[in-house]
Amino acid sequence: MAASCSFVSCGEESETDKAVIVRFSNGSVRNAEKLDFTIYKNTDDSNPRKKSRRILVAESDRLSYVGNNFGPGALKCNNLCKHYVGVLNKETMQMEVHRAQLFNMQPVIPGETTEADKSQDTSTTYREKVDSLIEVFGTNKQKRALSSRRLNQVGSEMLHQAVAKAANTVIEQKGLEALQQEVAETESQGDLALHLPPCNADADTPENVYLFDNLLSPVEFGTLEQAGSKMAAITTEELQKMRDDGRCMCVVKHLENLPSNDEARQKTARCAYYISLLLKLSRQRNITRKFGQEQECPRIIQSKLMKTFTVETFNNGRVQNIVSASMRAKLAAYCLALLLHMNHMTADITLLHRDLGITEARMLEVAKSMGLTLSKPARGKDNEDRLRDDHRLASLVLPLVKYEQFIERRKRKKMR
Secondary structure, eight states, X not given: OOOOOEEEEOOSOOGGXXXXXXXXXXXXXXXXXXXXXXXXXXXXXXSTTTTTOEEEEEEOSSOEEEXXXXXXXXXXXXXXXXXXXXXXXXXXXXXXXXEEEEEEEEEEOTTOOOHHHXXXXXXXXXXXXXXXXXXXXXXXXXXXXXXXXXXXXXXXXXXXXXXXXXHHHHHHHHOXXXXXXXXXXXXXXXXXXXXXXXXXXXXXXXXXXXXXXHHSOHHHHHHTHHXXXXXXXXXXXXXXXXXHHTSOXXXXXXXXTOOSSHHHHHHHHHHHHHHHHHHHHHTOSEXXXXXXXXTTOXXXXXXXXXXXXXXXXXXXXXXXXXXXXXXXXXXXXXXXXXXXXXXXXXXXXXXXXHHHTXXXXXXXXXXXXXTOEEEXXXXXXXXXXXXXXXXXXXXOOSSOOOOOOOOOOOOOOXXX
């Protein structure tokens, strides 16, 4: 008949009274008596998190094992549940029940890097750690992406070295002062340089500086044949109406003095029609697809105006084309270039800025950024010449003029 025993509770126990249950990760121990167990505790008893930390060491003749109840190698079950172990006293046949904690014993191999050493190595970045994992466990696609990224990184470093070497060579050849002067001349053009017509500053004739085909391509110029014919046949009443309206005075001026030569007359009339569209465009804010239909604008010209001189914006879920301040400067530059071709490389910028609805200062900035020569007509005695005294003229003369950048300095108001 089996002997009977009774359970005896040991009552409240502290952390030091807990029994220790070990589990070896690489197998089971045949003879536990050949192992020497030593347990270490944290000396910081005032810290509630550190005072319960324990390190258990098991040493044998061949190998040493280490286990702890904290850190990444600790068993999670110690925190999730409580463990108890019963110790049977064979003399009294009473089994004492004690609280216990489990330790996962792992072998310590000499020369192997421990987790503490790995945590102290902070030189390796997160990206390098991920790359090392990809090298070992990654798929073929991930390995190809890693190899491509490393090749690009090497290429980028070589590119930076080549750019630095080239920059040093240029500085040695030209000198730092000459380069600074070139940068200042480029910056003096400001943002207007982005909105100017294509310019060939090395052209041999003024007509080739701002090439007419860059302003109106041959296909676009051909589509203006019908509109130009109507503009060339404009009546005196229609001219007076445009004069009374006062919005296209630079166009009216050229229509009043159309050349007698048929080819030159057609070119001037077509350019005048195109400039009238640009002037109308500059006075509007929102542009719709119906723009120019009243003037029987060709479809190609309408698309060119929308694409070249407007900016797309989103408003209430819809795409709108607007004429921004920078686009008005671009319109002024293209109108000025066309007027130069229409009047022997000379244009009246006073009439133009009034027709465009921009300030004279802005118009002068555009003319200066294009490298034009500014002047005023000679004073006359009659009334008509007196009215022209305030008009400024812009002429294209080779070589182009380079203006110094003007920086406005505002006066400080005196405190009273």
